[in-house]
Amino acid sequence: MRDIAALHPRLQTKAALLKEECKKQGISILFSECLRTKAEQDALYAQGRTAPGNIVTNAKGSTYSSQHQWGIAIDFYINMDVDGDGDKKDDAFNNSTGLFEQVGAIAKSVGLGWGGDWTSIKDRPHLYLPDWGSTASKLKQQYITPERFMQTWGDGKVTVDAIQEINKVSPSGYERTQFIMDVQAATGSKVDGKAGSETIRNTITVSASRNRKHPVVVPLQKRLNALGHDCGKVDGIAGPKFTVAVNSYQKNALGYRNLDGEVTAGKKMWKSLLGMV
Structure with missing residues (x-):
């Protein structure tokens, strides 16, 4: 799901701030994955296991283990012609010049966590609110389901x-x-x-x-x-x-x-x- 308005309000603000700060440093980014449903997460988990493709996540949708399911994570991609061939589309995940590390550093400077710092599966396009740690464990313990957590978003x-x-x-x-x-x-x-x-x-x-x-x-x-x-x-x-x-x-x-x-x-x-x- 690519609806940024469905994310935690503070993440929306930080994402806009990140985009502005990247622009100041000559880096153009756009956002892709935002809130993710249980079915969407299960389909992603199946990739590389029971479905074609490479393994990209260890989080099953049924366990609510993905930060995306809780509305506290967003993925970005590069919106630039990195290789100079006149086409931006083939450079969305081109990290040959270290752009993902640069964006990750900027993201951390505005208070976001970066998946590129993870050790099990490095997820360089992944950004998240670090208030509850680098996983969804604390959220699961405190709120049980994403729906209960989302009910707290308007608390001031x-x-x-x-x-x-x-x-x-x-x-x-x-x-x-x-x-x-x-x-x-x-x-x-x-x-x-x-x-x-x-x-x-x-x-x-x-x-x-x-x-x-x-x-x-x-x-x-x-x-x-x-x-x-x-x-x-x-x-x-x-x-x-x-x-x-x-x-x-x-x-x-x-x-x-x-x-x-x-x-x-x-x-x-x-x-x-x-x-x-």
Whole structure:
């Protein structure tokens, strides 16, 4: 399954961060395997055993032993013409120049685990949230099934941790899609980078006097900075400079005459920042 929106919210944020950091170093990657069903995992386990192909995993689907089944793992591939023949497709897993090691190092720098560090079966395209170790054992012990684990994803801690990761992205590279994803993560919406009815419904009012330290302040600060409305340091606190930046946006981008220094829940400024108007 290749739906990144089905993954743990914090992994979605880290994956977007990884892609941005790789881009800065001249490496283009795309993502493939995301959440994996029991049937999909069993089919993969059969490869090289009872089905054609090479053995690529030791995890049976019926044992919930794959990190992919728990939504905490994602695989990547190279989106570059590594061998210079004019074709990217034949280089998706070309590691002749050590690109997978480079991406693995970048992944670890943003807080992800890398399958290339494993010893039994090295899985260089594999990345995962390392909070529960390098296997699914702790998750199995604590939650029994992936479904029970996924029920905890909206408990608030995930969204706060996800937003903290945003600080590692430079404002100059902070595009609208990433902003939308970060707002969605901070407000408990489905994280898919597409602003719809749920996204705008879950927005909150932010100002120097209301929700001034809410996790959504960070993406607001970064987006306003990226658009040229100076919030100053991205510190997650809506202070005087935040008010000035909001007023600047209201005046210059929205044409407001009465400036209030507030990003009001569900209203025009939120819709404008999210690209809905």
